[in-house]
Structures are given as structure tokens and as C-alpha cells.
Amino acid sequence: MSRVRLWQISIIAGSVIALELLCRLAIIDRLTMLPPSQMVAALFDVAIGSSWFWPDVRYTLFNIVAAVAISVIGGFLIGVIVHAFPRLRRLTDPIFTSYYSVPTFILYPLLIVFFGIGPLSLIVMGALFGIVAMIVATIGAIDRIPRVLLKVARVSKLDPVRTALLLKLPATAPHLMTGLRLAVTYSIIGIIAGEFILATAGIGRRVALSYNDFDNRTMYALLILILAFAAGVNALLSTLEQGLHRRWYRS
Amino acid sequence: MSARTRILDYCLLAAALLVVWMLLFEWAGPDALSPPIPTFRRIGELLARGNFWGHVEATAVAFGYASLIALVGGLAIGFALGANRFAGQVGEPILTSLYAIPKITLYPVILLIFGLGISAKVAFGALHGLFPVALFTIGAIKNTSPALIKTARILKLSAFETIRSVYFPAAMPEIVTGLRIGFSSTLLGTLIGELFASDRGIGFILIRAMEAHKVEDIMALTLLLFAFAAGANALLLAVEHRAHRR
Numbered sequence: 139m140s141r142v143r144l145w146q147i148s149i150i151a152g153s154v155i156a157l158e159l160l161c162r163l164a165i166i167d168r169l170t171m172l173p174p175s176q177m178v179a180a181l182f183d184v185a186i187g188s189s190w191f192w193p194d195v196r197y198t199l200f201n202i203v204a205a206v207a208i209s210v211i212g213g214f215l216i217g218v219i220v221h222a223f224p225r226l227r228r229l230t231d232p233i234f235t236s237y238y239s240v241p242t243f244i245l246y247p248l249l250i251v252f253f254g255i256g257p258l259s260l261i262v263m264g265a266l267f268g269i270v271a272m273i274v275a276t277i278g279a280i281d282r283i284p285r286v287l288l289k290v291a292r293v294s295k296l297d298p299v300r301t302a303l304l305l306k307l308p309a310t311a312p313h314l315m316t317g318l319r320l321a322v323t324y325s326i327i328g329i330i331a332g333e334f335i336l337a338t339a340g341i342g343r344r345v346a347l348s349y350n351d352f353d354n355r356t357m358y359a360l361l362i363l364i365l366a367f368a369a370g371v372n373a374l375l376s377t378l379e380q381g382l383h384r385r386w387y388r389s
Numbered sequence: 390m391s392a393r394t395r396i397l398d399y400c401l402l403a404a405a406l407l408v409v410w411m412l413l414f415e416w417a418g419p420d421a422l423s424p425p426i427p428t429f430r431r432i433g434e435l436l437a438r439g440n441f442w443g444h445v446e447a448t449a450v451a452f453g454y455a456s457l458i459a460l461v462g463g464l465a466i467g468f469a470l471g472a473n474r475f476a477g478q479v480g481e482p483i484l485t486s487l488y489a490i491p492k493i494t495l496y497p498v499i500l501l502i503f504g505l506g507i508s509a510k511v512a513f514g515a516l517h518g519l520f521p522v523a524l525f526t527i528g529a530i531k532n533t534s535p536a537l538i539k540t541a542r543i544l545k546l547s548a549f550e551t552i553r554s555v556y557f558p559a560a561m562p563e564i565v566t567g568l569r570i571g572f573s574s575t576l577l578g579t580l581i582g583e584l585f586a587s588d589r590g591i592g593f594i595l596i597r598a599m600e601a602h603k604v605e606d607i608m609a610l611t612l613l614l615f616a617f618a619a620g621a622n623a624l625l626l627a628v629e630h631r632a633h634r635r
Contacts, residue, residue: 142475142478142479145479146479146482146483149479149483150483169501170501170502171498171501171502229398229401229402229405230402232399232402232619232623233402235622235626236618236622236623236626238570238573240573240614240615240618240619240622241576241577241581241614241618243581244580244595244611244614247599247607248421248422248607248611251417251420251421251422252417252421323489326491327491327492327493330491330493330494331491331493334493334494334496335584342491342494345494345497346497349497354501357497360494361494361495361497361498364490364491364494365490365494368486368489368490368491369486369487369489369490371489372485372486372489373482373486376482376485
């Protein structure tokens with residue numbers, strides 16, 4: 139396992155160093171891309187020196203947390219309800235399977251008209267992106283509860299609440315975790331995309347602003363921040379997810 | 390389930406969506422939404438107009454190139470990382486992380502590298518589609534039954550023959566799933582590309598309608614895009630079901 143880690147780290151480090159060299163040797167010119175070391179330096183400058191940085195970070199983070207909460211809780215509840223009614227499931231199936239194939243974010247201008255330009259439109263946008271991944275994962279997770287567990291519940295005469303808490307929840311946990319990871323990923327994408335297109339505050343908006351001002355330093359500083367955040371959250375949730383999968387399938 | 394109940398289901402679904410649309414219209418008013426009938430009429434007008442098809446063609450060309458890159462690149466990466474266990478262990482998490490980043494923020498970078506025009510659109514579309522195709526292919530190849538792989542080794546098949554006659558048929562259903570998701574992501578990427586920096590294509594007329602606040606145009610284009618994406622998706626789903634059944 140550690141050999142895998144070593145390779146991963148060296149591949150990533152290798153690409154960063156290669157990029158650094160390409161920029162330093164002016165094979166990639168300064169107007170196109172900064173060397174990664176300068177991006178990090180710029181990020182420190184921005185984080186310390188600018189008055190908007192922390193309020194914008196807080197704004198974006200708050201929106202992400204709200205959107206994730208709505209999509210995870212809402213998606214779970216809708217998933218449970220849809221799974222309980224086969225007819226409803228058959229009706230909604232075409233929506234869920236083609237949902238991520240349509241460019242949802244083109245609804246964003248409509249959301250602004252509905253909810254105004256502000257956090258609410260962004261949160262709804264992020265939740266719309268994330269919720270269906272959670273719904274689909276919840277339905278799949280309930281489908282995969284082993285029959286034998288339900289028999290165990292019946293044999294030991296567990297009431298429905300206990301069956302849900304003691305058997306169904308642990309059995310579905312790995313697949314729910316997959317749904318959670320996807321919902322978080324999609325919510326982040328939705329919110330940053332929304333901010334990038336049109337917003338009054340937020341890190342995504344700052345990227346768009348600095349791009350329009352030809353302020354490459356700020357733009358790249360914020361870009362690596364967003365990329366590192368998204369990749370970091372994804373890596374963390376993947377690790378948790380794999381842990382759950384392993385624990386469940388070993389025992 | 391018989392064909393008749395399925396058709397009934399689709400009718401019910403369409404009716405429910407129409408009702409939701411009307412209710413939203415009642416709630417939000419004509420500033421935000423256009424009602425169904427004028428929207429459908431507007432779609433008819435758009436389709437009858439000559440220069441609309443020019444924009445469709447621009448989008449289609451960019452989408453075609455981007456899909457080709459995503460497909461070939463994704464399959465190549467997928468086969469390389471799927472067939473080699475160690476390479477897969479190293480590469481797959483990196484690909485998942487790349488898939489998870491909000492690529493829309495990379496748009497300025499793509500523009501700085503490729504400049505305005507079709508190459509930026511193509512690059513952006515391919516960037517969206519490449520990772521799902523690669524990830525699904527890796528998954529599909531990894532799940533190939535070890536007995537089949539051993540058989541190939543015993544028969545001393547060359548690498549190319551192994552891929553062609555063992556991996557490819559065995560992994561086909563899941564690869565088709567990856568292609569379906571890859572195609573839709575590529576379309577999404579191409580459209581985003583047109584939205585922000587382009588002078589032709591569906592995305593361009595959409596952003597122009599947004600700027601001029603032509604609600605009817607926005608709704609008509611949105612509906613057309615949804616219909617196209619959902620239709621293409623349904624078609625690929627049918628192919629996928631057939632592949633899974635075999």
C-alpha cells in the first residue's frame with residue numbers, strides 16, 4: 139500500500155515540478171500560466187493582504203455546507219420515499235437516469251429570477267446539483283440490503299425502528315457514503331459554477347473578476363485554493379467510503 | 390411491464406412536468422418564466438430559422454471533436470490503468486480527484502492556453518468527458534473475470550489480441566455506461582465553453598438571450614437542450630440495456 143502512496147506522491151510532485159520548470163524556462167509564457175511556486179506565494183499574499191479574502195471564503199463555505207445539508211438530508215428522504223412506492227420509482231426513473239446528462243446549470247439564470255441574486259440562488263443551485271446523486275445512491279443502497287438481514291429482523295422480532303437503526307442503516311452505510319461523496323462533490327461544483335457565472339460575492343466570483351481584470355496572480359492563487367479544496371474533500375470522503383466498504387464486506 | 394403501461398407512465402410523467410411548469414409560472418410570473426404554449430411556438434420559430442442551424446452546426450462540430458478526444462483518450466487511459474493492477478491502484482484515485490474538481494473554474498486557464506475559438510471549446514468539452522470514460526473503463530476492466538484473463542495467458546494471446554477478444558467483450562456493458570456519461574459530460578463542457586467565450590453555437594445564443602433577458606428564448610433553448618440531452622441519453626441507455634442483457 140505504501141508503495142502505491144509513494145508512486146502517487148511522486149507522480150503529483152513530478153507534474154508540479156515539470157510545470158514549474160516549463161514556466162521558469164519560459165516555454166509556457168507568463169501571461170498564460172504562473173509557476174506553481176508563485177501561485178502558492180500569491181495565495182499567501184492574498185490570504186494575508188486582502189480584505190475580501192476571508193469574507194468570500196466564509197461566504198462560499200457557508201453556501202457549500204448549506205447545499206450539502208439540503209442535498210444529503212433531502213436526497214436521503216426522497217430516496218426512501220421513492221423506494222417505498224414502486225410505481226413512483228418507475229415514473230421518476232427516467233428523470234434520475236438522465237438528470238446528469240442535461241446541463242442543469244443553465245437553470246441558474248431562472249433561479250436568480252426566482253430567488254434573487256444572493257446566497258439563496260447559489261444554495262438552491264448547489265442542492266439541485268447534489269440531491270439527485272444522493273437520491274440514486276439511497277435507492278441503490280436500500281436495494282442492496284441482503285435479504286437475510288430482513289429475515290434476521292423478523293426472526294428476532296425487531297420493531298421497524300430498531301430494524302432500521304440496527305440492521306438497515308449499517309448495511310446501507312457504505313453505499314450511502316458513496317452518495318454523500320458524490321453529493322458533496324456536485325454541490326461544490328454547482329456553487330462554484332454559480333458564483334463564477336453570476337453572484338455578488340464568493341471565491342468563484344473572485345476568479346471571474348480577476349480573470350476579467352487580467353490579474354493572473356490572484357486568479358491562479360484562487361484556482362489552486364479551489365482545486366486543492368475540492369480534491370482534498372474528495373480524497374477524505376473516498377478514504378472514509380473505502381473504510382466502510384472494507385469493514386462491511388470483510389465481516 | 391407491458392409496453393402499454395410504460396407508455397402510460399411516460400404520459401403521466403409528461404403531464405406531471407407540465408403541471409409543475411404551469412404552477413411555477415403562476416407563482417413566478419411572466420418575468421421569470423414563459424408559459425408552455427408560447428414556448429413551444431418559439432421553439433418552432435427557432436427551428437424554422439436558417440441561422441439557428443448554423444449555430445447548431447458550430448456546437449455539433451465542437452461536440453464531435455471533443456467526444457472523439459474524450460472517447461479515445463478515456464479508453465486508452467482506462468485500458469492502460471485497468472489491465473495493470475498496480476498502475477490502477479496508483480492512477481485511479483488521482484483520476485477520481487481530477488474528476489471531482491469544479492472544472493468550470495479552469496475555464497480561464499483553457500482560454501489563456503487555447504485562445505478564443507473552437508479549440509478552447511473542444512478542449513473544455515474533452516476535459517469534462519475524458520475522466521468519466523476513463524474511470525468507468527478502469528472499473529469495467531478490473532471486474533473482468535480472472536478465469537478469462539488466465540485463459541488468454543494460457544492461449545498466449547498478444548496484448549492486442551487479449552484486449553480485443555477478452556477485455557473488450559467482457560467489459561463492454563460498463564464501458565457503454567461510461568460512454569453515456571462521458572458523452573453527456575462532454576456536451577455540458579462544450580456548452581459551458583460556448584457560454585463564456587464564443588461567437589457561435591447554442592451556448593452563445595443562450596448567453597445572448599440571458600443578457601437581453603428574453604425569457605421566451607431562454608426557456609425555448611433550455612427546453613431544446615434538455616430534450617436533446619435526454620433523447621441522446623435514452624438512446625444510449627437502450628444500447629446499454631442491450632449490452633447488459635447479453
